[in-house]
Amino acid sequence: MADDSRFVVLSLELHLFFSRIMKEHSLFLKAGFTPADSSFSDEAELFKQKFEELLYCAVHLSDGVVSRSVLCSGEVITEFTACAEWQTQQFTGIGINQEITAHEACLHHGENPCVSAQLCANVHQLNRNAIELLDGLIALKECILQNVLSCKMFTMNYPLLIEHIIREAKLYRTYVCKLENGMDLDYRNMQQTEQFWNQIMMEHAMFIRGLLDPSENELIETSDTFAKDYARLLSDCRKTLDLSITIDTKASLNETLKFRDFKSAGTKGIQECRIRSVILPLLADHVLREANHYIRLLTDCK
Template sequence: MKDYAVMSLDLHLFFARIMKEHSLFLEAGFQAKDTCFIKKAASFREQFEKILEEAVQMANGFVSASVLESGEIVTEFTRPAECKTELLTGIPINSRITEKEMCLTPAFRVSGNRQKYRIVSWLNQRALSLVEQLIAFKEEILENVSVCRLFTANYPLLIKHILREAKLYRTFLKELVMKGTISDQCIYDTEKFWNQIMMEHALFIRGLLDPSEEELIAAANGFAQDYKKLLCHARTQNCRTMDEMTQKALKETEKYRDFKAAGTKGITECKISSIILPLLADHVLREANHYLRILEQEDYKAGGRCGTM
């Protein structure tokens, strides 16, 4: 079994950053009059940044090589995207965390370390409490948006999207806190979740590109349709007949990753017309890299058991 500390820190390095950035995107999307929502989103951004910073401080020598190599923690665009996003929004971003992440070394023959276990265990409990609060906040936003009591520049579907990601983080944290491990997920459930996430990314990209970017809009729409087909075809599969679907998802996500990487570069360098924040572009690129790592890992290829995420 993977070491508890490594498993926990792998999780936080990806998801704590994702939650921090969700909070930033929410903060940037509110109107000036909605100061209560702006302050609350800023508070979550700051708290998840602290969780991420603590995870990074503990992660050197306690993080999986596959996670470090996947591009799900940081990419070559993350630092410039953070700087450009801070400039555009005025929202402070601690890019020193990113610099430290780029210097992390992987775990090697990790042995039990009681002090590390206690510190990581406490971090897991704090992260679980915080993500529970963030889920409630996102649900509050969604409820207010749905009855036209609140306007935000973020699509209602995007709020539902980031809510599902927060709930997945909560599921993993609960397992770590209660069982000390994260159970293998069914291939069907995992691919259904991430194929939907990838499809929605394409829909958001399509809708946030400037209307003049016709080729990119068409390409984004094509990816949305491809993932929609994967989701439809998966309904006829089960955990014993998913090999072919997994290969299709892998090939599609490799192409999509390349599209997102080119888009992130273009948006960060101001060569693509859009209302996409540079950090949002890098954010969805890292999620594609995360999904690719899952699809490529050997124990996943061997097949997970059936169950619900």
């Protein structure tokens, strides 16, 4: 694939996954504020709208361009996304542009796409817009975290969750900046990628454990087991980084495939009101998509 084509494809695939993640982070932040912090709620709403606009643009530019593996991975949308958005809007009163999901469901992949100079220029502008938005969203998240940790603010979101979404936003920004600076996104060196995403998966398990109703003993125990399993994988990954040893990704892949199935069943159970929790349907779908994204990275590196 020519350099311009690779730049365009990698950029658009990055935005299809991460800009949706960012708009949902903004929604989750807004849903967690109390009336005392209405100004923060308004700011979160603004970022939600801005990242929806970014995602809408990325979807428009992606048709016939991005790879089959990304569109089929379940990281862009899942079978649950449309319902999860509708339910979450009903529960929270926070508006969600559900037309974007409908458009994403109709995207076509590209085989050796023809990338015009205009498309390349549009993607460069999309990347610059993303960096500017991410600078603002990261600053907002860091301000919220500082306020929470200094007892100046109460939110329904765990401090660890706020730290978690700051790390994801910073990773997104790093990748966009690399592409804009003419660098490739080479996922084949998996140590750092595994370290990052194993920590994300471990924290997902911890969040799920903490947001389930106390009566859901079996699901709580399963979540706790996943958290411990990922903690072990994370420890092993750190050791290989220290020793500069090449790692085998099979353990992380097998664990994440199992966790993906657990998340998928949980998302379905939450949507059908069979699981007691304080987990928004869109949050359940959100963490499922992140597992699907990680599985693709692990699979593509083989």
